[in-house]
Each structure stands twice: as structure tokens, then as C-alpha cells.
Amino acid sequence: MNTVTAPSAQVDRFVHDRLPPAAQxxxxxxxxxxxxxxxxxNLVEELLDKAPAKGFGDRPLLRSPQGTLSYSQAAIQVNRIAQVLTEDLGLVPGNRVLLRGGNSVAMALAWLAVVKAGLIAVATMPLLRAKELGDIIEKSQPVAALCDGRLLDELVAAQQAHPVLADIIAFNQPDAPDSLSARAAAKSGIFEACPTAADDIALLAFTSGTTGKPKAPVTxxxxxxxxxxxxxxxxxxxxxxxxxxxxxxxxxxxxxxxxxxxxxxxxxxxxxxxxxxxxxxxxxxxxxxxxxxxxxxxxxxxxxxxxxxxxxxxxxxxxxxxxxxxxxxxxxxxxxxxxxxxxxxxxxxxxxxxxxxxxxxxxxxxxxxxxxxxxxxxxxxxxxxxxxxxxxxxxxxxxxxxxxxxxxxxxxxxxxxxxxxxxxxxxxxxxxxxxxxxxADDMIITAGYNVGGPEVEDALLKHPAVAECGVIGKPDADRGMIVKAFCVLKPGQTGDAGLVKALQDHVKATIAPFKYPREIEFVSVLPRTETGKLQRFKLRQTEDNRSTTS
The missing domain is CATH 3.40.50.12780 (ANL, N-terminal domain)
Incomplete structure (x- = not known):
């Protein structure tokens, strides 16, 4: 079933109207x-508001160096933030709210409040710059943002180019008079969860972009x-x-x-x-x-x-x-x-x-x-x-x-x-x-053989000299592609011709010999996303740029 059978509570239909057609x-x-x-x-009502009935109300939920919030205490904090969003900002169910911050108790409370209020959470990676934030704002059209006070600059810069983002409220700024915590402190902490349909939208989870241009899965x-x-x-x-x-x-x-x-x-x-x-x-x-x-x-x-x-x-x-x-x-x-x-x-x-x-x-x-x-x-x-x-x-x-x-x-x-x-x-x-x-795009076809890049990486990581590695297919006139490895060495190791041969011999002895890397390049760092995923497409781009300029 792909249809909403309970009435949707989300009066802002922006996301609903942009879902894929049924055939897709x-x-x-x-x-x-x-x-x-x-x-x-409402998922927050199920997981947080109903915690006392499950015996979890007084159990710890969110811990940090500053202290611990139980499930019941967190529920009051979430309610107060939801009141700020709906009473102070006048947000209505279905509006998007951008969230910007690293992992913290405040970030977790903000996310729960957004979703409990029937709003749609658009959480963003803390390292994103104004241009990348602008792309997300352009795609999701958030009307408000809750942002860690230490990360405001890039978001404010993005807001200037995207005025649809009308309000930014900072959290983790305890001394600021207009911070989220200051506003929330004035609220009662009494807030009924939005009666969302099960198929109403909770979040847009923009991908971290291992293959380049991010997409926005709807959840x-x-x-x-x-x-x-x-x-x-x-x-x-x-x-x-x-x-x-x-x-x-x-x-x-x-x-x-x-x-x-x-x-x-x-x-x-x-x-x-x-x-x-x-x-x-x-x-x-x-x-x-x-x-x-x-x-x-x-x-x-x-x-x-x-x-x-x-x-x-x-x-x-x-x-x-x-x-x-x-x-x-x-x-x-x-x-x-x-x-x-x-x-x-x-x-x-x-x-x-x-x-x-x-x-x-x-x-x-x-x-x-x-x-x-x-x-x-x-x-x-x-x-x-x-x-x-x-x-x-x-x-x-x-x-x-x-x-x-x-x-x-x-x-x-x-x-x-x-x-x-x-x-x-x-x-x-x-x-x-x-x-x-x-x-799919990491499969290397060399002289008619299929070679999985991660399999070669696993073999290289078994060598005591290798700390990290990334393996790609490099275009080759004779073989279609050859296997090329980029290796970060452990401290004290020297990346010379002798080590290249030692690593090649090691791979030949570990997996099928035709899978060995015909080229090995030693690098100081590998390109990764903020979540730690290896970006092999950037290694391929490096090779493409070299072949274009040579």
C-alpha cells in the first residue's frame, strides 16, 4: 500500500506534491x-510520550558532560521547543525545518520537537558550506532553521541568497537572550503531538554525496x-x-x-x-x-x-x-x-x-x-x-x-x-x-575480468605497512582498465619502488593474482565524506584530470 489511509495532518503539501508517481x-x-x-x-509520541507506559519514563535517555535527561524530562524539553516552533514562529504541519549541528543533546531534542509537531526535519551535516546549504534550501524550501550557535556563519550566508528561510534560531547558546533554550524556558512544556498520518513525512534525509550531487530521500x-x-x-x-x-x-x-x-x-x-x-x-x-x-x-x-x-x-x-x-x-x-x-x-x-x-x-x-x-x-x-x-x-x-x-x-x-x-x-x-x-561504479573490468575494488582494498589492508587504501579502475588502452591503488602508509613506512613490489606480491598471494594493482600511488590522505565513506569517485576524477592534461 502506498496511499495515506488516515487523513494527513500536513497542511503544507510541498513534499507530498513532489513524491514520485505511483508507477515509480x-x-x-x-x-x-x-x-x-x-x-x-506520530513516531515521537510512540517513542517518547509513551515511554512512561513502557516503564522507561524515569530511565536515562540523553547523557552528556552537562548531565542526564530522563525520558520524561526530555519529553518536557521537546514540548517546549515544539511550542516555540508553532507558537512563536507560527509553523504549520508539513513545513520544513532545517537543522544544523553536530551531535549533542540539544540537536537531538530539536529533531524530536520538529517531528513531534508534524513538521519535516531537514538535518544537515555540520561541515557543509553556504553553497551546499543553499542547494539543500533550494531543494527543500525550509521556512525556519534551528542551528548550533557555533555554526551560524555559513547558514546566515546561505540565507541571504535564499530568503525563503525566514527564521534562524540558535541552540547551544545558553547566554543569548533569543536562543532556543531562552525561548523554550518561557513555555509550559505542555504540547500534544501532531496527529500525523503514518504516511505523513517525518524527514528529508539528504544523502552525504559519495557519488556527487546529493539527493533527498523522503522518510x-x-x-x-x-x-x-x-x-x-x-x-x-x-x-x-x-x-x-x-x-x-x-x-x-x-x-x-x-x-x-x-x-x-x-x-x-x-x-x-x-x-x-x-x-x-x-x-x-x-x-x-x-x-x-x-x-x-x-x-x-x-x-x-x-x-x-x-x-x-x-x-x-x-x-x-x-x-x-x-x-x-x-x-x-x-x-x-x-x-x-x-x-x-x-x-x-x-x-x-x-x-x-x-x-x-x-x-x-x-x-x-x-x-x-x-x-x-x-x-x-x-x-x-x-x-x-x-x-x-x-x-x-x-x-x-x-x-x-x-x-x-x-x-x-x-x-x-x-x-x-x-x-x-x-x-x-x-x-x-x-x-x-x-x-556498481566501483566494479573494475580489466581484460574481461570483474574485480571488486573493496576486495583489493581488503587484501592491501592485511599488509602491515598499509593504514588506509582506496582502489579504482584506471582507463587503459590494452586492458580497458587496470587496477590502481592509492595507499596511506603507517608512520615510519617509506613509499618506494620496493614497497610497491612488496604490496603487489602480497595481493597476488592473498587473492587471485589477476586482481593485483598494476599501479600503486602513495598519498597522505584519502578523500572521505563527513561520515567516513571513501569517495572513490574523487580518486577517479583525479585520474581523469591527469589523463586530460597529459
Whole structure:
């Protein structure tokens, strides 16, 4: 079903009017009992307002160096912010509100207030500049913004070029008389959740742009709560006594799920530190606050491993890796350091979070996992026909959540014949496990052979000299493409011809010899998104620019 069956509360129809046509929508599957949600619901009412009835009211929810808010205390703060938005600014359901800030208690409260009021949250990465913010404002037309006081400059500059953004209120500015906290302090804290339809819009989750121009997947109240009943319920299995930490931004759905929505679903708490994370700092924080669940990207876990060996992490019970492919070398390094089997998963902004995963005894070495309960997935050829098990093809999936881009011709690329196509190449084995090969545009075809860039990266990371690496296909007159690696070396290593040969020989001995990198370039840093994803397209652009100028 793709139609709203309860009356929509969102009188501003801007987003609703720009959803894909019915023929371009995926099939939404609600064929498990836990996915039978009512047609009228507000996700913040379900997760926050109903917490006392579930026994969570006095339990801690949001922790920071400044103190702790229980579920009931957070609900009052959320209500006050919602009152500011609706009473002071006169916002109505369906209006978009841009959110700008790093991870903090204030950012979390602001997001919850926006969604509770029936408004649509447009959270943005804190490192974005005025031009990038302007692109998001142009696409989503927010009428108001809640912004961390330390990040105002770029947003104000964007506002000057986009006057549709009428109001900006700063948070994390306790001494400013017109700050969000000052305005909220004058409110009663009594606010009834907007009676949104389940299929009313909760957020626009602009992608972090690993492939360039960002898109805006649309996520409903039903989508978020349905996702709570899939991976968190069946695989993560968080508990009320869990303390969650991690590095993904709340503006990224991996962070929004892992560091806010999913802990609330379990009655757990989240700790937001004041300082930015470093690998050693995150390990120390885990020990200081007794964290039991950690979310971060594979690169960060790799960098954390030596500090775990040094400091230990006895309270940690679940370490979730997502955002990019998890190399087996990193999984084994982390297991050696902690004794924990990494909880890997692949997901996407288009479906909010993880849809293929495995935990504990279900983990199979080299595999991401199986389709999470609630989803079905298959590996298909270019025509959409399922390929034999053991054969490389494109991933296609269906579940309770699927892609709906806001006013974007790329919808037809992502959804075909009712199936979501995330753009990843996989192999599925006879037991249903999915083995990641590459993003579609990261598959290298060299002399007729298919080579997945991440597989070569995994082999290189097993060499003691390599700290990080990225692998791409470089155009070649004889072979069509050759495999080229960009490597960041560990301190004390020298990138010379001898090491090039040593790394090439190492790859030949680790995986099929034809997959070895014929070119290796040593670099000091690799291009990554703010969420830690390797931007291989930028490495390809570098090569293209060189070939153009040579």
C-alpha cells in the first residue's frame, strides 16, 4: 500500500506534491505482525510520550558532560521547543525545518520537537558550506532553521541568497537572550503531538554525496517505526540498560537510527560528548561512561583497535559497523583486540538504515549477512532476473521501507519494477548469505575480468605497512582498465619502488593474482565524506584530470 489511509495532518503539501508517481514507487511489504502499524501515528509520541507506559519514563535517555535527561524530562524539553516552533514562529504541519549541528543533546531534542509537531526535519551535516546549504534550501524550501550557535556563519550566508528561510534560531547558546533554550524556558512544556498520518513525512534525509550531487530521500513516520521493528528488533536487540556511543552524525540516517531512534525504541540511553571523536578518545569514552554499544565506520574501528588493546573496553558488548564495506582484515583486527564479533550491516539513506546483517553466531566470515527479517533481497542480472547462487549481480530488495526521492529523475534508476536497487554488486551463497563485491561504479573490468575494488582494498589492508587504501579502475588502452591503488602508509613506512613490489606480491598471494594493482600511488590522505565513506569517485576524477592534461 502506498496511499495515506488516515487523513494527513500536513497542511503544507510541498513534499507530498513532489513524491514520485505511483508507477515509480517500490513495493512496500508489511507481511510480519510487528509491521502492522496503525494508520495514524506520530513516531515521537510512540517513542517518547509513551515511554512512561513502557516503564522507561524515569530511565536515562540523553547523557552528556552537562548531565542526564530522563525520558520524561526530555519529553518536557521537546514540548517546549515544539511550542516555540508553532507558537512563536507560527509553523504549520508539513513545513520544513532545517537543522544544523553536530551531535549533542540539544540537536537531538530539536529533531524530536520538529517531528513531534508534524513538521519535516531537514538535518544537515555540520561541515557543509553556504553553497551546499543553499542547494539543500533550494531543494527543500525550509521556512525556519534551528542551528548550533557555533555554526551560524555559513547558514546566515546561505540565507541571504535564499530568503525563503525566514527564521534562524540558535541552540547551544545558553547566554543569548533569543536562543532556543531562552525561548523554550518561557513555555509550559505542555504540547500534544501532531496527529500525523503514518504516511505523513517525518524527514528529508539528504544523502552525504559519495557519488556527487546529493539527493533527498523522503522518510515517513511509518518508515521510521517500521525500521525499528526490523534490524533493531531482530539483530541488534538493544536493552534498556544499554549506553550507546558513536561517531555518525545525527544528520546521517545511520547516526539518527543508531544514536537516537533505535535506543529510544529499546528504552536505552545515548551519551553525547562535547569534543569531536578521535580513535583513542572514543575508546576512553567507552570506558568512562560504561558504553555497551558503539557505532562507527570500519576505518575508525581499525584505528581504535590498538587503543582497545592498550586501555581495554570491558563494558562494550556490541560494535556496529556500517556506512561503508567492512574489510575482513578490519573485522579480524577488531575481534583480536576486543574478543567481539563485529556486527556488520549494509543499509542506505533511501531505506533509512540496515537491511542486510548478521550478529554473533550467525556471522559468516567474509559475508555481510542475510536479509533482515522484514526484507527480502536477491541478486539479479541487468534485466532483473535472479542469477544462480554464487554469481555476481546487482542487489535488489523490498521491505517495509523503500526509496522515494523528492522531485528527482534518479528515482527511476533506484526503483525498477517495484524493487529497490541500491547500486551494490553482491554474491549470494546457497545458505542465503550476501557477500559484498563493490558499488556498481566501483566494479573494475580489466581484460574481461570483474574485480571488486573493496576486495583489493581488503587484501592491501592485511599488509602491515598499509593504514588506509582506496582502489579504482584506471582507463587503459590494452586492458580497458587496470587496477590502481592509492595507499596511506603507517608512520615510519617509506613509499618506494620496493614497497610497491612488496604490496603487489602480497595481493597476488592473498587473492587471485589477476586482481593485483598494476599501479600503486602513495598519498597522505584519502578523500572521505563527513561520515567516513571513501569517495572513490574523487580518486577517479583525479585520474581523469591527469589523463586530460597529459
Amino acid at each position: 514507487l517500490p513495493v512496500f511489504r508489511y507481511d510480519r505482525p510487528e509491521l502492522q502499524l496503525p494508520d495514524q501515528l 515517513t513516520h511509518r518508515d521510521v517505526l517500521a525500521m525499528c521493528e526490523t534490524w533493531p528488533r531482530h539483530v541488534l536487540q538493544a536493552r534498556p540498560d544499554d549506553v550507546v556511543v558513536g561517531s555518525p552524525p545525527l544528520a546521517f540516517t545511520f547516526g539518527l537510527g543508531g544514536l537516537l531512534v533505535f535506543p529510544m525504541y529499546a528504552g536505552a540511553s545515548i551519551y553525547f560528548p562535547d569534543a569531536p571523536f578521535t580513535p583513542e578518545g572514543l575508546v576512553k569514552l567507552i570506558n568512562e561512561v560504561g558504553a555497551t554499544i558503539c557505532y562507527t565506520a570500519p576505518t575508525f574501528y581499525r584505528q581504535m583497535a590498538p587503543f582497545v588493546k592498550q586501555h581495554g573496553a570491558p563494558t562494550l558488548r556490541i560494535s556496529v559497523s556500517a556506512g561503508e564495506a567492512l574489510p575482513d582484515a578490519t573485522r579480524q583486527l577488531w575481534k583480536e583486540a576486543t574478543g567481539l564479533e563485529m556486527l556488520d550491516g549494509i543499509g542506505g539513506t533511501e531505506v533509512f538504515h540496515i537491511y542486510i546483517s548478521a550478529a554473533g553466531d550467525e556471522v559468516r566470515r567474509g559475508a555481510v549477512g542475510k536479509a533482515v527479517p522484514g526484507f527480502i533481497a536477491k541478486v539479479v542480472d541487468a534485466e532483473g532476473n535472479e542469477v544462480p547462487r554464487g554469481t555476481v549481480g546487482k542487489l535488489a530488495l523490498q521491505g517495509p521501507v523503500g526509496c522515494r526521492y523528492l522531485d528527482d529523475v534518479r528515482q527511476a534508476d533506484y526503483v525498477k519494477n517495484g524493487w529497490n536497487y541500491p547500486g551494490d554488486s553482491f554474491v549470494q551463497d546457497e545458505d542465503g548469505y550476501f557477500f559484498y563485491q563493490a558499488r
